[in-house]
């Protein structure tokens with residue numbers, strides 16, 4: 001028995017060492033030379049082989065969403081690879097549906113450029129640009145959420161749709177030796193092409209630790225975008241905004257859009273928090289209640305005590321849907337929050353007979 005165990009341990013150690021050597025050799029010794037990269041049938045780009053497709057595209061100033069910094073944990077960096085990628089890797093499988101696999105969708109952070117490659121990417125990604133933005137202000141809106149306002153460089157502008165997101169780069173800092181990009185929804189008005197505001201909650205990861213512990217007013221930060229297919233769409237009927245925590249950001253940007261464009265729709269916003277201290281942007285909510293055609297901000301708190309003297313709704317946001325949404329109402333919902341919250345809100349809306357194609361969501 002002991003001999004078998006020892007053999008298993010020895011084989012495992014040798015395999016691990018071999019894998020490490022192969023990774024090291026591939027990274028530092030292998031020379032793939034120049035390869036042709038064909039994008040959307042255009043003239044081939046001649047690029048240095050050896051890097052991931054994601055990194056190579058970034059070097060060509062083509063920015064693919066990549067919220068996990070290339071670690072195969074976000075699934076954002078999908079592109080269609082028509083040739084030259086080799087078989088799908090185990091790290092990609094959890095993020096690719098059967099249909100995506102059949103149509104050659106891959107995670108660009110996992111695909112290495114070792115030979116000529118042909119890919120397809122959505123045209124809108126060619127509009128994504130990277131900016132060196134300056135931190136203009138940082139405000140603690142709760143004990144865990146900061147509102148950060150960035151100014152674009154003189155003469156540069158950004159165009160985005162209300163609800164979309166950008167990525168900012170967290171550089172190396174004490175305890176973190178790699179640069180990573182992290183995604184955050186835009187909170188500011190899409191009419192302001194010179195500034196971007198984000199709500200960034202502390203979650204203990206590389207990106208939020210950088211923002212909460214190291215970022216200062218005056219710092220220059222790399223920001224790229226805009227990204228995302230979650231954004232306000234013109235239409236009829238009521239608009240229902242539902243969020244919690246930093247999910248406030250895209251909803252706020254949508255509210256600015258509705259105000260700036262004098263949209264005459266009934267708008268209700270349900271917002272979940274634990275205590276009154278977790279509520280923020282209340283001045284803006286009051287302003288929207290005065291300036292929008294028909295708007296009400298309806299927060300609900302899940303952990304109130306008598307001493308808090310809270311007069312509003314209590315419980316989860318689902319309770320508010322139960323209470324305020326009419327069955328079969330003509331409304332379009334925009335949801336932003338954790339995947340668990342989004343799933344349960346979708347269920348509550350389904351119980352109210354709100355059709356699936358009237359529900360847009362951004363889970364983070």
Ligand code: FES
Nearest residue numbers: 070072074075109
């Ligand atoms: S960058 Fe996150 S999975 Fe590729």
